[in-house]
Amino acid sequence: MADAFGIDRTAALARVDSGQVGSIRWTTVNGIGRRFVCAPCNNGWMNALEHEMATASLWTSSSDEPLGEHRAQVVRNWAFKTHLILCYVEGNAGKFADPDVDDAVVPPLSLARAIYEKRYDDLAELAVGLAINGASTDFAYEFGTPGVMTVGGVERKNGITAPASIISIGRLQMWVVTPLPIGFNLFVADGVKACEASVTVNELPPLDAVGNLRQIRVDYEDEWPSP
16 A cells, blocks of 8 residues: 555654654654554454555546446545554553543544455445645645534533544545534535545645644533433
8 A cells, every 4th residue: 555655664753742743753655653452463354455545546546437336435444443552552442441541532442343354334424534645745634633623512622532644655645533422513624525426636626744733623512411
């Protein structure tokens, strides 16, 4: 997949925490940690998905060719898988149940099982948005929480219940947000298109590789359910 999208796996990658620009962690694309993934999954269905994703690179070179049903599902699966990894690598999801950790995002664990078992109907309520990577970089990602989140009409500061990823590979940019499935409305940047079979490249807006999380808004319709 990396070769197909022109990504140099050995290139230096800067990782910067929000609000801590002075603290830069350098690594490579290959160096992004995935220690929570078991070997059978990493070498099995995840590896197979990486190879399938390579077919989408040909589509990004076209202008008016529809994405198609199969490629749309592959792109969605790859985006969900990568978002899940980022929830652990950047969102500290593995420590969500730790009472001493207050910034861990809610892990969307059902994503991996649904993709592994090909239960794609279980993912139907979750959207992947597409745009064009307008930056001069072959790989970038932004992970965090929505710029605005409300619950029952009241704005909440902590958006850990709706982790968000914006992933750019080559020309393709993917937006993934996984709010709790309790009734919500999701808003993203103008022009971002749903990853559907009919979408074409010339419909997609060019957007910066980073700095877009503030354009995401999640409105939960009601207050949290009582325990």
